[in-house]
Amino acid sequence: xxxxxxxxxxxxLKIGQSMTLQCTQDMNHNYMYWYRQDPGMGLKxxxxxxxxxxxxxxxxxxxYNVSRSTTEDFPLRLELAAPSQTSVYFCASRSGGLETQxxxxxxxxxxx
Amino acid sequence: xxxxxxxxxTLSVQEGDSAVIKCTYSDSASNYFPWYKQELGKRPQxxxxxxxxxxxxxxxxxxxxxxxxxxxxxxxxxxxxxxDSAVYFCAASNGNSxxxxxxxxxxxxxxxxP
Numbered sequence: 001x002x003x004x005x006x007x008x009x010x011x012x013l014k015i016g017q018s019m020t021l022q023c024t025q026d027m028n029h030n031y032m033y034w035y036r037q038d039p040g041m042g043l044k045x046x047x048x049x050x051x052x053x054x055x056x057x058x059x060x061x062x063x064y065n066v067s068r069s070t071t072e073d074f075p076l077r078l079e080l081a082a083p084s085q086t087s088v089y090f091c092a093s094r095s096g097g098l099e100t101q102x103x104x105x106x107x108x109x110x111x112x
Numbered sequence: 113x114x115x116x117x118x119x120x121x122t123l124s125v126q127e128g129d130s131a132v133i134k135c136t137y138s139d140s141a142s143n144y145f146p147w148y149k150q151e152l153g154k155r156p157q158x159x160x161x162x163x164x165x166x167x168x169x170x171x172x173x174x175x176x177x178x179x180x181x182x183x184x185x186x187x188x189x190x191x192x193x194x195x196d197s198a199v200y201f202c203a204a205s206n207g208n209s210x211x212x213x214x215x216x217x218x219x220x221x222x223x224x225x226p
Contacts, residue, residue, distance in 0.1 A: 033213070040121070042201060042216040043156070050211060058213065059113070090155060099144045099205065101214060103155040 001026050004104035006091050012110045013081040021076040021107050023091030031094045032074040033101065034058075034066065036087040043090065049074055081111045114139040116204050118217025126225055131192050133220045135202035136184040142204040145178060145185045146214070150199045159200075160187070192224045 007022045025032065030051045035043040045058030049068040063085060065077040074093075078085060088108050092101040115138040125131050137145075146161035162169045162176045162185065169176050173192075178185040189196055199221050203214040 040218060042118075042218040043214075044216075045213055048213060056211065059215075099212070100146065100158055100161065103157070105155050 003027065004091055004093055004102055006089075006104035006107050008107060009105070010108045010110075012112060013078075014112060015081060015083065017081050018077070018079050019081065019109075021078075021089055021091075021109075023074045023076065023104055024072050025074075025091075025093040025102075025104075026072065027093060027095070027102070028071060029093035029102075030071065030096045031101075032068065033092040034064070034074070034076045035090045035092065036060065036085075037090060037106075038087050046076065046089075078109075083111050085109065086111045114142060114204055114206075114215040116202060116215050116217040118202050118220055120220060121218065122221045122223070124223045124225065125192050127192060127194060129192055129224075131187075131189045131196070131222055131224075133187045133200055133202070133222070134184060135186070135204075135217050136182075137204040137215075138183065139204070139206065140180075140183065141206045144205045144212075145176070146203050147176060147187050148201045148203065148216075150201065150219075152198075156201060189222075192222075194224050194226055197222055197224045 004025045033048045034046040047066040049055045091104040094101045118135045143164035148156035149159045150156045175188040199219045202217045205212045205214045
């Protein structure tokens with residue numbers, strides 16, 4: 001199993017540009033999560049999904065959108081990039097019976 | 113919502129010493145408390161977790177204790193080694209709901225000097 005994979009690893013965006021951060025897991029996990037990590041601020045939940053077709057907002061959803069059309073994929077969309085969205089983005093997943101979340105390798109995003 | 117406070121923000125110890133990181137949480141309904149280790153440039157990885165029906169859990173040099181009454185839990189690392197140097201995050205969640213989510217502390221940077 002590859003576990004949780006994320007692409008791209010690093011991206012530079014200009015203000016106002018759009019992009020999609022990809023997240024895929026091959027563990028057949030129902031639950032998937034998107035976090036952002038800013039220096040000294042821990043991990044903050046952006047959006048999460050409890051299964052295909054079901055998504056919900058986390059603590060910091062503004063400026064982001066998600067979709068969950070399949071169990072495996074949970075893309076995160078930035079429509080109008082802003083400097084405040086410069087961060088490291090982590091995707092995570094877990095199975096329904098266990099609480100342990102498994103993280104992807106992260107995407108480092110720089111908005112200039 | 114849940115709020116998790118973590119202290120200290122940085123911790124420097126000598127190799128072989130013990131290290132203790134403390135967290136408090138606000139939601140008395142929280143019942144699952146994991147600890148994650150994140151090395152520089154890497155993803156967070158679970159090192160140990162505890163549920164609210166258990167007061168203490170050990171795994172080799174790592175232990176976690178939970179005080180539900182005081183709403184705090186701690187990570188204890190004994191006989192620290194340079195490879196323990198990393199950022200450690202505590203988290204809390206209410207695992208009873210399918211919609212349960214983790215709330216993380218801000219992290220503790222642990223530096224173990226040889």
